[in-house]
Amino acid sequence: MYLSGKASKARLREAENARRNRAEIVKALADGTITRRDLIKWGLFTTAGTLALKNGLSPFAPSAFADSIPTGAPPSPLFGAVPFTRPMPRFDVLPREAIGVLNPAPTALSNQTTQLLNTALEGVRPGDRGPIEGRPPGDIWAHQEFTRFFPQIAFRITTKGATTNTTYNPEVPSSLNSGINPADSIPVRFHQTQNFPIQNALKVWTFNGTVPPKLFKVRYGEPALFRHFNGLPFDINENGGFGRHTISTHEHNGHHGAENDGFTGAFFFPGQFYDYHYPVVLAGWRTINTTATDPRAGGPNDAGGITKVAGDWHETMSSHWIHDHMFSFTSQNVYKGMAGMFNIYSSLDRGAEDVNDGTNLRLPSGRASVRGTSWGILDYDVNLMLADKAFDASGQLFFDIFQTDGFLGDVMTVNLAYKPFFEVERRKYRFRVLNAAVARFFKLALSDGSPMIQIANDGNLLPNPVTLTQTDELGIAERYDLVIDFSRYTIGDKVWMVNLAEHQDGKRPSQDLTLAEALSGTSPDPGVGKFLEFRIVRDPAQPDISQVPATLIPNPDLRGIRVVRERVFEFNRGAGQTTTDPITAAFGPWGIRTDNGATLAADFGRISAAPHAGAREIWTLRNGGGGWDHPIHIHFEECQTLARDGALANVPAAERGRKDVWRLHPGGEVTITLQFRDFQGMFMEHCHNTTHEDNAMLLRWEIDDGGAPFVRPLPTPIPKPQGVTFQPPDDILPTAF
Amino acid sequence: MTMRRSVLASVLSFLLVGGLLWGDSSAVVTTVKSTMTILVKGTVNTNVPEPVPFSGKIQIKTTFVPDPDFGLPPIVIVSIDMLDVQGLGQTTKTKYFAIEEDELNRAFKASDTLGLTFAIATDPNGLAIVGTGLVSLTLTYDAAGNLVDASGSVSNNPFAPNL
Numbered sequence: 001m002y003l004s005g006k007a008s009k010a011r012l013r014e015a016e017n018a019r020r021n022r023a024e025i026v027k028a029l030a031d032g033t034i035t036r037r038d039l040i041k042w043g044l045f046t047t048a049g050t051l052a053l054k055n056g057l058s059p060f061a062p063s064a065f066a067d068s069i070p071t072g073a074p075p076s077p078l079f080g081a082v083p084f085t086r087p088m089p090r091f092d093v094l095p096r097e098a099i100g101v102l103n104p105a106p107t108a109l110s111n112q113t114t115q116l117l118n119t120a121l122e123g124v125r126p127g128d129r130g131p132i133e134g135r136p137p138g139d140i141w142a143h144q145e146f147t148r149f150f151p152q153i154a155f156r157i158t159t160k161g162a163t164t165n166t167t168y169n170p171e172v173p174s175s176l177n178s179g180i181n182p183a184d185s186i187p188v189r190f191h192q193t194q195n196f197p198i199q200n201a202l203k204v205w206t207f208n209g210t211v212p213p214k215l216f217k218v219r220y221g222e223p224a225l226f227r228h229f230n231g232l233p234f235d236i237n238e239n240g241g242f243g244r245h246t247i248s249t250h251e252h253n254g255h256h257g258a259e260n261d262g263f264t265g266a267f268f269f270p271g272q273f274y275d276y277h278y279p280v281v282l283a284g285w286r287t288i289n290t291t292a293t294d295p296r297a298g299g300p301n302d303a304g305g306i307t308k309v310a311g312d313w314h315e316t317m318s319s320h321w322i323h324d325h326m327f328s329f330t331s332q333n334v335y336k337g338m339a340g341m342f343n344i345y346s347s348l349d350r351g352a353e354d355v356n357d358g359t360n361l362r363l364p365s366g367r368a369s370v371r372g373t374s375w376g377i378l379d380y381d382v383n384l385m386l387a388d389k390a391f392d393a394s395g396q397l398f399f400d401i402f403q404t405d406g407f408l409g410d411v412m413t414v415n416l417a418y419k420p421f422f423e424v425e426r427r428k429y430r431f432r433v434l435n436a437a438v439a440r441f442f443k444l445a446l447s448d449g450s451p452m453i454q455i456a457n458d459g460n461l462l463p464n465p466v467t468l469t470q471t472d473e474l475g476i477a478e479r480y481d482l483v484i485d486f487s488r489y490t491i492g493d494k495v496w497m498v499n500l501a502e503h504q505d506g507k508r509p510s511q512d513l514t515l516a517e518a519l520s521g522t523s524p525d526p527g528v529g530k531f532l533e534f535r536i537v538r539d540p541a542q543p544d545i546s547q548v549p550a551t552l553i554p555n556p557d558l559r560g561i562r563v564v565r566e567r568v569f570e571f572n573r574g575a576g577q578t579t580t581d582p583i584t585a586a587f588g589p590w591g592i593r594t595d596n597g598a599t600l601a602a603d604f605g606r607i608s609a610a611p612h613a614g615a616r617e618i619w620t621l622r623n624g625g626g627g628w629d630h631p632i633h634i635h636f637e638e639c640q641t642l643a644r645d646g647a648l649a650n651v652p653a654a655e656r657g658r659k660d661v662w663r664l665h666p667g668g669e670v671t672i673t674l675q676f677r678d679f680q681g682m683f684m685e686h687c688h689n690t691t692h693e694d695n696a697m698l699l700r701w702e703i704d705d706g707g708a709p710f711v712r713p714l715p716t717p718i719p720k721p722q723g724v725t726f727q728p729p730d731d732i733l734p735t736a737f
Numbered sequence: 738m739t740m741r742r743s744v745l746a747s748v749l750s751f752l753l754v755g756g757l758l759w760g761d762s763s764a765v766v767t768t769v770k771s772t773m774t775i776l777v778k779g780t781v782n783t784n785v786p787e788p789v790p791f792s793g794k795i796q797i798k799t800t801f802v803p804d805p806d807f808g809l810p811p812i813v814i815v816s817i818d819m820l821d822v823q824g825l826g827q828t829t830k831t832k833y834f835a836i837e838e839d840e841l842n843r844a845f846k847a848s849d850t851l852g853l854t855f856a857i858a859t860d861p862n863g864l865a866i867v868g869t870g871l872v873s874l875t876l877t878y879d880a881a882g883n884l885v886d887a888s889g890s891v892s893n894n895p896f897a898p899n900l
Contacts, residue, residue, distance in 0.1 A: 443841075448897040449854030450869050451836070467836045467863030469854040485866070511812060512841040514852050515896060550862055572763040573806060599763075624763040626811070627804035645770075645800070650816070652838055665814060666842070667766040667802040 069525055070390030070410040071506065072400030078411070079395055081191040081418055084496075084533040087178030088420035089186070090170035091215035091341060091383045097154045099225060106154075106225050106275050108146035110135035112723070118271055120234035121721045128722055134230070134268020135259060135275060136717040136724040140710055141266070144257035144679050149279035151225035155216060157208055159247060159338060160231035161201025162188035165210035171378050178423040178535075186211060190389060190411070191418040197395030202240030204397055205232060206337035211416045213385055214340035216322065217376045218280050220299030220347070221307035226251075226276040234270045242399040243336045244329035245270050246719070251322050251342060252477060253459065253635060253660040255283050255315075258681020261635055264327040264698065265584060265604035269721045280344065282311025283638070284556075286678055289313070295359045298347035300375030304355055304368065306347040314556040315638065315658075316346045319432040319459040319479045321385075327604055328586050331407065331438045331690035335399050337416070339436045341383045343376070348553060349461060351376045353546040363455065364430040364483060364546035380429045380546065382422075385415050386474075387436045388527050404589055405628070406439025406506015406691040410526040412499070421533040426487045427544035430455070433482060435474045439506035439689045440527055441629070441663070444480070445470035445515055447496040447530060450488065453548055456481035460638060460658040461552040472654060473501055473509065475631030475663040477688035480654075483548055489536040496530035503527065506691055508629035508666060555640055555657060558673060561616040567609055567735070568595055571632065571664065571687060571697060572624035575601040579730040583718055588695025590687065593624065595735040602686075602696035605716040605730035609685075609701035610737045616675040618642065623664035630692060632670075633661045635683040639674040646671070661688055676703050682714050704737055713737075764805035771799045771884035777822060777872060779891030785857055785868035786826065789833045791891045793822030795872070801845065801882025811845040811882065819855055819872065822891070835870065835891070836863035849876045854894050869894040 070076060104111060114129040124130075135141055165186040170177050186192070188199040188211050207214045209231070218224050232245040239245065246269055250262030259266070260276045268274045282289075282297055289297050289310055296313035298306040324330055324338035345351050347359045352368040352375050366379030388409030392398040400407055414420055435442055446452065446469075454466045459479050471480055489495065500518045501509040502525045510525075518528050575591020576598055584605035593599040594608045611617050619639075621632050638658035644650035645668055662670045686698035702714050713736075715726035778792035798816040822835035837855035850873070857868040871894045877886040 445854075448869075449871070449894050450897055451856035451863075451866050453864070464862070465864065466838075467856045467858065467866065468839070469837060469856060469869065470839060472840055473842070507807075509842055511844045514841075515854065516852055519896075548864060550864060574763055624766075625804070625806050626766040626768070626802040627807040627809055650798075652816075652840060654838075665800075665802075666804075666812060667768045667800070668814075 069408045069503065069527070070398065071403045071407045073390055073392070073398055076391040076398070076409070076411050077393060077395055079195040079197065081193060081196055083419035083530070084421045086192050086417060086420055087180050088414050088417050088422040088532065089180055089212040090172060090177045090378065091415065092165065092210065092212045093169050093171040093215045093217060094155050094157070096217065097156065099151050099154050101156070102154050102225065102227055106151060106227070106277070109142045110137045112137050115271070117721050118234040121269060121271070122236050124721050130722045132272060133274060134272040134719060134724070136266060136719070136726070140681070140714060141259045141717070143259060143277040145279060146277060149223040149281065151223045151277060153222060153224050155224060155226045156229070157214065157226070158229040158231040159205060159207055160209040161233070162199040162204040162206065163201065163209040164188070168212070176379050178421065190413060190416060200240060200396050202233070202238055204337050205243060205333070207340055213416060215383055216340065216342040217345065218278065218342070219345040219375060220280055220282065221309045222299060223280055224278045226278060227273050228276060229273045230268055230270045232270045240396070242332045242401055244326050244333060246326055247333060247338065248325045249274070249276060249322060250325040251276065251278060252320055253638065254278055254320065255281060255636065255678065257679040258683055261681070261683055262325040263682055264325050264684060265719070266717050267326050267719050269719070281678070282309060282313065283315035283677055285309070285311035295347055300345055300347060300350035300352070302374065304374040306357070306359065312556055313348065314553060316348050316461065316553055317344050317459050317638070318346070318349050318456055318461055319481055320344060321434050321436070321479065323436070328694045328696070331694050332399055332401065334436065334690060335407070335438050336397065339385065341385065341432065341434060343383070343432070345375050350374070351381055361549055361552060362545070362547040364428040367542060370542065380427065382429060382431050384431050384433045385436045386434065386442055387413050387416070388440045389413055403506060404691060404695040406689050408440055408503055408506050408527070412527055412531040414532050419531050421535055423535045423537045424486045425538055425540040426489065426491065426536060427540045428483055428485045428487070428546050428548070431482045431484065433474065433480045435476050435478055437476055439476065439691050440503060441476070441501045441509045442474040443471060443500040443512050444474060445498045445500055446484070447498050447519065449515055453483040454480055454654045455483055455548060455552060457654055457657050458659045458661055462654065462657040463554045464551060465548050466654040468654065470500060470515070472652060473512065473663055475629070475661055475688065476690065477631060477633055478661045486534065486536050487544065491536055491538060493536045495534050497532040497534070498530050499528055501528070506689065507627055553657070558616060558640065558675060561675060563618050563673070564615045565611065565617045566620070567617060568620045568622060569593070569685065570599070570622040570624045571630045572599040575599045575696060577601045577603070579603045579606065581605055581730050584716060584730060586694070586696035590692045590695055590697035592697060592699050594699065594733055597733060597735070602698035603730055604700050605727070606700060607702060607713050607729050607732045607736045608699040610704040610713065611676045611701070613676055613680060613703050613705040616673060618671060618673050620669055620671045621662060621664055622669040623667055626667040629663055629666055630687040630697070631661050631663050631689060632685065633688045634674070634685050637674045637676060639672040641670060641672055643671040645669060680705050680710060766803065766805060769801035769882040773797045773884055773887050775887050775889060777889040777891055781857065781868065781870035781891065781893055783893045784870070784897050785833070787828040789824040789826050789857065791822050791824035791835055791870065793835070794820050795822065795889060796820050797874070797876065797884065797887050799876070799884045801878070813843050813845050813849070813878070813882065814840065815843055815851070815876065816840045817853065817874070831859060833867070834858050834861050834863065837872070845878065845882065847878055850874070851876070854896065869897055871895060
């Protein structure tokens with residue numbers, strides 16, 4: 001339920017008091033006076049997953065409305081901010097540095113050189129030392145194929161509290177960035193006007209502490225090393241009321257070893273770094289096109305040609321994102337700002353529309369002849385990160401940790417800017433749209449009902465483009481690449497991107513509205529309606545020669561690969577917990593039932609599935625209820641959708657490519673197939689409604705290689721500032737191996 | 738007073754009543770599925786190069802989903818596929834295709850009206866887009882959630898006055 005800004009002052013005051021009370025509980029949680037487990041044990045959550053309607057904890061207790069938008073708080077103040085009056089900033093492109101800038105040099109094994117630890121870290125005594133790298137030590141967590149794919153470029157990021165950006169690099173001229181001058185300093189505020197408060201360094205934690213969000217640009221044939229420094233406060237209490245200072249970073253959905261996957265239990269501490277090795281390879285590189293002779297399997301080189309690589313070109317990926325994956329705290333940390341995007345360029349999708357080599361699909365991007373680079377041109381290739389936020393009375397970012405169904409904000413942002421505008425030319429643009437919300441689904445349309453062409457789903461170019469006037473629901477973490485042709489408009493026109501998916505709470509959208517309903521302004525959900533204004537400002541200086549070919553990337557042909565195993569995962573409420581490990585086990589209402597066993601809450605020390613290396617399996621993902629939806633994410637491998645509710649005919653055209661996140665639909669199920677190849681280790685499967693994930697709808701699966709080079713099953717990492725130790729798995733499900 | 742005391746009070750209170758949590762499991766969900774194919778027709782006069790009378794079949798699939806866990810109102814997942822809706826331009830006799838495949842979660846009610854825009858293209862793949870139209874559908878359900886009637890028509894896209 002939405003508490004209107006027109007609600008009585010008493011009701012608003014009551015809600016604000018409740019928000020403060022909750023904040024005190026959060027503080028008590030943060031300083032260790034109470035634990036998350038205590039809250040659950042004490043019954044401060046209800047079976048509906050909401051805060052108990054007593055003790056002044058819920059802002060809606062008297063009227064029994066435990067859910068609100070924003071969740072658990074009165075409407076966010078906007079300080080006079082008017083929609084569509086400030087420009088949308090393009091992403092901030094990270095420098096691609098020479099590998100030699102890294103000091104110490106990256107190593108295959110985790111760098112266990114020690115340093116003196118800060119005593120503000122939990123469990124640290126004066127004089128304690130701990131490793132400089134948080135990656136677990138030893139062979140199991142060594143970078144796989146580090147020599148074969150030795151990194152050629154480096155990315156360096158420090159995650160830290162909000163600070164002013166003085167190095168913004170959108171990689172496009174100001175004219176293609178709605179007039180934003182990149183030389184201007186950019187403070188962290190969600191609407192760039194003087195009235196809107198600058199965010200406190202404890203409230204917003206981002207990559208490098210700045211906005212706009214960061215963009216990685218990589219290409220096949222050029223392995224990368226991402227050194228991630230943790231610059232967050234040493235004191236776990238200094239979190240502004242939410243967020244955890246230990247972090248783990250997931251490149252969603254990279255095809256690389258588990259040591260680089262951001263495993264939820266492989267987190268690292270302030271003062272440490274973690275080296276993530278991204279080989280940027282095509283799946284199947286060990287067995288398919290091993291001599292790298294097919295130009296469709298390749299990356300763009302600087303000379304305008306192709307660097308051919310091994311692997312299956314049908315596995316080419318394009319639009320990823322990168323985000324925190326801290327166990328039980330992913331929702332809070334991602335909401336706080338630990339999210340960016342990750343564009344992968346290939347010979348097929350090189351990001352230069354005038355390179356006409358017979359391989360390049362020439363999708364909207366920009367001209368090499370204009371930009372002086374033959375790949376990765378962003379002029380007409382735009383990353384959009386959608387997220388709903390909420391603010392407290394002082395305008396600082398607010399999050400409610402007590403709502404286990406899903407946190408909803410009432411302020412729509414694009415690229416962390418409140419309802420911005422974006423200037424476009426009369427030509428085709430590609431938008432890489434990411435749902436980076438905690439629990440909100442979107443369903444996108446243009447305000448004039450005109451068509452868009454979907455070319456990719458979850459970062460994978462579709463077999464064929466799909467023309468539509470409204471997208472399917474876009475679940476959390478899903479990515480849709482949309483081409484919009486603005487040549488049909490005249491200069492001076494405006495058209496808006498509209499959200500049709502209406503929520504009442506975080507369990508699922510309450511319904512999808514028609515365009516007329518969404519534009520009527522009658523929805524009680526502030527997240528519905530127009531959220532991004534396109535202003536058609538001029539003709540392009542060069543004719544639009546970009547293309548949307550009728551064939552993009554056909555799916556890999558897996559028919560010749562025998563299916564060795566089928567598994568069923570059912571996503572339910574009412575999870576039980578069989579383990580008690582204080583670090584690896586979580587509590588919460590959400591859980592996963594594997595192969596008709598019990599519905600279990602997450603424990604990253606439990607092995608729920610262990611497919612054989614090289615094997616192909618069929619997995620059924622089933623929603624155990626009708627009152628919620630779950631966007632389920634499977635790490636590491638891209639999968640093909642075989643059926644929805646038992647039939648391929650129920651799979652929409654825009655979902656017939658490769659994917660890594662599936663909305664199950666209320667009461668629905670999805671059948672997928674995947675093959676486990678090239679790398680090994682422990683990965684995850686979880687709901688990407690990150691509130692559900694944190695409470696505790698997540699499981700660990702690992703690739704069983706029969707015993708070598710890894711031990712079987714894998715030991716669980718237990719990170720501490722003094723170093724990572726290992727322990728045997730808490731639990732191994734009987735059907736896992 | 739700090740909240741910590743309240744937390745403590747809560748603890749005692751809940752320990753006394755012994756309330757514990759997460760014990761409930763998901764209820765079995767029984768969905769109701771229906772499929773219907775209907776004929777629609779109507780003329781699009783605006784936002785197209787020439788007036789185009791359209792006609793053809795639309796496939797409608799519905800899935801009624803109750804919520805036994807929370808007892809919230811049921812929803813209906815509505816899938817719409819303009820399988821074979823085409824038209825000939827009144828002037829040039831050019832063949833035009835209506836392109837739309839969509840899925841919506843709708844709050845369940847006995848009669849639901851949907852207005853969905855669709856792309857108009859000169860190729861069946863929908864890439865040579867020349868305009869837009871609107872298909873209006875009325876879906877009728879029985880109390881059990883079965884789709885018992887559907888009707889529809891094609892008209893101008895009311896949202897695109899400038900195109």
